[in-house]
Amino acid sequence: MRTSTPVQPSTFLAAVALAAAALVPGTAGPAHAAAGPPTLGACATGQLCLWAKPDFKGTRHTYELSTLDINSCTALPAGTSAQALTNRTGRPVTTYQSAECQETGEFQTYPGDGVWLPQSPYQVRAFKVWER
Template structure:
């Protein structure tokens, strides 16, 4: 008697669905605002910057609704950031330079939820871009 392997296929598909469910972030509830476990909390529509690596130290929160798109936003004089979360829904470029000069280090992060525990340089300014 020949079998088509349907029970085995069903088991494989069920296991794959469980793996995918664990990898896809939810979009509701407080767990989403906190991000993945152990990472910095930052609400939807915000760019959050921490003074120290691993989301520690003083946190600065910038709301998308109050930022000038495509404009350089310098952090307050004498401050910098070493970790960040981008939940603005827009790309954000961070700069080593407080004037957003591209002669220093800079990096762009997508806006669909990026948790960066350690920037490769001191962030002193950023730009939020139009999509």
């Protein structure tokens, strides 16, 4: 014979909250509560911003759409690379592993309507801004 014990409302709500947290990746446990949401890199409208380190850290290189040659390869300063980027140019931007914008290495195009990429899958050494 099976008997059931009544569950207190506060116990039930705590169990529901714990189960819901387990369904959302990265939200369970006290470590997440202290971490807070990720911070996006500051980058103004009309700019392409590239950071030397992931998560929008390290040296930032900022390029204004008004000063860039559209459809032309722009290399980052010699000896530097980027691992995070924000595209707020309003135009598609392709980033390249190659400093010459060669497609023999890795490359990826990001739309210009506001993209925040905290970690590129490769070292970005050059980019091209495209017509819409």
